[in-house]
Amino acid sequence: MGEGAGRPVDAGDAVVRALEAVAAELDATLGPALLDQPDGVHRHRKAVRRLRSTLSAYRPFFDDEAVRHLHRVYRDWGRELGEVRDAEVRIAVTRRFLDVDEGSSADHRRLADLQRDHRSAERWVARRGTSLVAVRRRSDLADFLAAPPRTEKARRPAARSVRRRLVKEGERVLRRAETAAAEPASLPALHELRKAARRLRYATEAVTRPPVGLFGAKAPALADSAERIHDLLGDHRDAIAFAESYASVDRPADSPAVRARAVAAARLSALPRAVEELRDALARFR
Missing domain, CATH: 1.40.20.10 (CHAD domain)
Structure with missing residues (x-):
């Protein structure tokens, strides 16, 4: 221990x-x-x-x-x-x-x-x-x-040094978000953003939950906003993967692949707001 x-x-x-x-x-x-x-x-x-x-x-x-x-x-x-x-x-x-x-x-x-x-x-x-x-x-x-x-x-000192590391992780996510926004059709860029958000979430939870318990009420919002980005991009990835695998049999206008792409588009359209929520949470956490 x-x-x-x-x-x-x-x-x-x-x-x-x-x-x-x-x-x-x-x-x-x-x-x-x-x-x-x-x-x-x-x-x-x-x-x-x-x-x-x-x-x-x-x-x-x-x-x-x-x-x-x-x-x-x-x-x-x-x-x-x-x-x-x-x-x-x-x-x-x-x-x-x-x-x-x-x-x-x-x-x-x-x-x-x-x-x-x-x-x-x-x-x-x-x-x-x-x-x-x-x-x-x-x-x-x-x-x-x-x-x-x-x-x-x-x-x-724990709080100051750990906070500095989390701020760096948050800034890393925002940089990945800027790259993804500049290349909205780039699955690799979205994947890198998803990984960065996941890392921020888990790194934050690791030190804000027992047995560590640093930072109080502001830190959970940082983890929650990172999780939101991660989940949106996970749903997007899964829906796109299904649509692409089903493309060879995709014919009707209401086909499973078309519905999957619609879900993927909806998740991607929610991403900018999630990124802004993270930006606000990071500003409050600094």
């Missing part, structure tokens, strides 16, 4: 406490993920992303190579989990835009293929989650937390 009870003694202590909480979340969600329990993979993958986002946002407080190593091994695990989660999402989106009860035989085959892909990915993750690689990965995280490789920056 971090150094002592009560408020963090410095910036490094605050982040170590946050990382310990994420490690506990990783342990609690691993079993349900490997057993493919409802929402199990999703919850465990979120914990992996929380860990990586927290490590990235507060990287200056720790030895860079140690952070890079943990970030890399959990990135690889996150990608493997992503195969299962992406299959789950594709199934859910397909059910959303297709009437599978009334659909054609091609629609039923499409759904059956997605379900087969999901089962295959889940079996792979179940094996990988109990492998020696998985044991080493968790051991590396335990070693990091047992003796955090702190830098001099980690010894600075």
Whole structure:
């Protein structure tokens, strides 16, 4: 656990406490993920992303190579989990835009293929989650937390230093938003914005929730606005992916692909307001 009870003694202590909480979340969600329990993979993958986002946002407080190593091994695990989660999402989106009860035989085959892909990915993750690689990965995280490789920056006052890092993360999101606004049809630019918003959300939640609890009432608005951007762009991505996969059979004006593109357009049209909400939240947080 971090150094002592009560408020963090410095910036490094605050982040170590946050990382310990994420490690506990990783342990609690691993079993349900490997057993493919409802929402199990999703919850465990979120914990992996929380860990990586927290490590990235507060990287200056720790030895860079140690952070890079943990970030890399959990990135690889996150990608493997992503195969299962992406299959789950594709199934859910397909059910959303297709009437599978009334659909054609091609629609039923499409759904059956997605379900087969999901089962295959889940079996792979179940094996990988109990492998020696998985044991080493968790051991590396335990070693990091047992003796955090702190830098001099980690010894600075917690609130001031952590706030500075979150402001930088917020500014990073706004820069990505400007790039995306200049290239509204660029899926890569939207993807980079989504990743930046996710990192800001998780980095903020890590230090504003127990056991850290910094900043009081202004910080949750920062996380909430970042989550709003992330969710809008996630819905946009999923709808576009479905529309593109269905394009070969897209004929009627009211086809599933047309409806999916309409949903994607609606999500994208809501993005500027969400970005302004983040800008306002960041201004209040500074």
